[in-house]
Amino acid sequence: MADKAKGFAAKLSLDEQGELIGLLHDLGKYSAEFQGYLKSAIGLIDEDKDDYVDAQDLKGKVDHSTAGAQLIWNELSRQGKFGPIVGQLLSLCIASHHSGLIDCISPGAATPSIDKFTKRIRTPEKRSHFEEVQAKMDASIIARLHELIISPKLVEGIKNLIFKVVQHDSGNELITRFKIGLLVRFLFSCLIDADRIDTADAEKPRAAKQRQHGNYIEWAMLIERLEKKLTEFSDAEPIDKIRRNIADHCRDAAQRDKGIFTLSVPTGGGKTLASLRFALHHTQQHKMER
Known part of the structure; x- marks a missing residue:
């Protein structure tokens, strides 16, 4: 720990x-009082023994x-x-x-x-x-x-x-x-x-065993996956072109200095993936950590 x-x-x-x-x-858990509380709580001390204590009653009361x-x-x-x-x-x-x-x-x-x-x-x-x-x-x-x-x-x-x-x-x-x-x-x-x-x-x-302990997938690989996914979307409809334009603006904004940003996009404008695009490029640009 x-x-x-x-x-x-x-x-x-x-x-x-x-x-x-x-x-x-x-450190206080070394004390006889805390050890008696702990062992009573998990059944290592029989209720009939003199050193048994009511663990439920003492919960949170033994200073350690x-x-x-x-x-x-x-x-x-x-x-x-x-x-x-x-x-x-x-x-x-x-x-x-x-x-x-x-x-x-x-x-x-x-x-x-x-x-x-x-x-x-x-x-x-x-x-x-x-x-x-x-x-x-x-x-x-x-x-x-x-x-x-x-x-x-x-x-x-x-x-x-x-x-x-x-x-x-x-x-x-x-x-x-x-x-x-x-x-x-x-x-x-x-x-x-x-x-x-x-x-x-x-x-x-x-x-x-599932904890990654900092060994995460690199930003570049995540960016590559997202960019590949974005190329799969159609540009056939006017709304599609608007969404792509918004996503491109978000990608370009990722080159700015670190700070607090807002993104105002109407419902249906593709802001979920657009903001993700900004986030991934921005973190890579500034070598940010998770």
């Missing part, structure tokens, strides 16, 4: 950050996401000026991976704002099992975590992206903060996609 998160995050050269949150997002967030925060919050920033971004993704991104600050009309992020990071051992799960981690995972945490790229990668944003927006603080929020959402989506795909593939191995 960590490899999937790593691959997704590599789109922004944040592969190490993606791998780290992938490795740590379920805070420990990983605490580990990242504890390690990175001590690493210079940007360490705490990166630590918060990454730990926020882990702490939120079952709830959706949590609010870091909860504003109140009558009461002062509540720092919910710090409150979550300070979750006591009784609930997060932070010390317990660290002692139970596999040696290979511990070794890899150490490599990632001491890697200069872990902090520098995000730091460099933030600097690029600041330069691009001429130091506009509001826009910079908004784009940092988008960066958090990108990393969060990498984690969520990896987690859900990994679960789906484990449940349905046959379906997993």
Whole structure:
């Protein structure tokens, strides 16, 4: 699963950050409390045993996401000026991976704002099992975590992206903060996609084999197929000539710079294939990815 998160995050050269949150997002599942819940749920603990728990009643109540967030925060919050920033971004993704991104600050009309992020990071051992799960981690995972945490790229990668944003927006603080929020959402989506795909593939191995993993048919081949299909249409009627003219305009428009486009064509004008023609040529022109 960590490899999937790593691959997704590599789109922004944040592969190490993606791998780290992938490795740590379920750290709390090492705890005896979660293992008891899990084994009770799948029938590995008999109902008559003392350590049996009502799994249905505990569903969603056993904290397994805070420990990983605490580990990242504890390690990175001590690493210079940007360490705490990166630590918060990454730990926020882990702490939120079952709830959706949590609010870091909860504003109140009558009461002062509540720092919910710090409150979550300070979750006591009784609930997060932070010390317990660290002692139970596999040696290979511990070794890899150490490599990632001491890697200069872990902090520098995000730091460099933030600097690029600041330069691009001429130091506009509001826009910079908004784009940092988008960066958090990108990393969060990498984690969520990896987690859900990994679960789906484990449940349905046959379906997993059908995933293309980026090995898609090339744009040129798809264009060739579409162009061949378009040549098969007749030009006998006036409406046919209009449709071909619309499709040709769409093909030519594909050479424009990337942006947001609209296509206004009356019903029956052939806009389905015409817009597909634009899309395929445009993606090839700009070497775009799926």
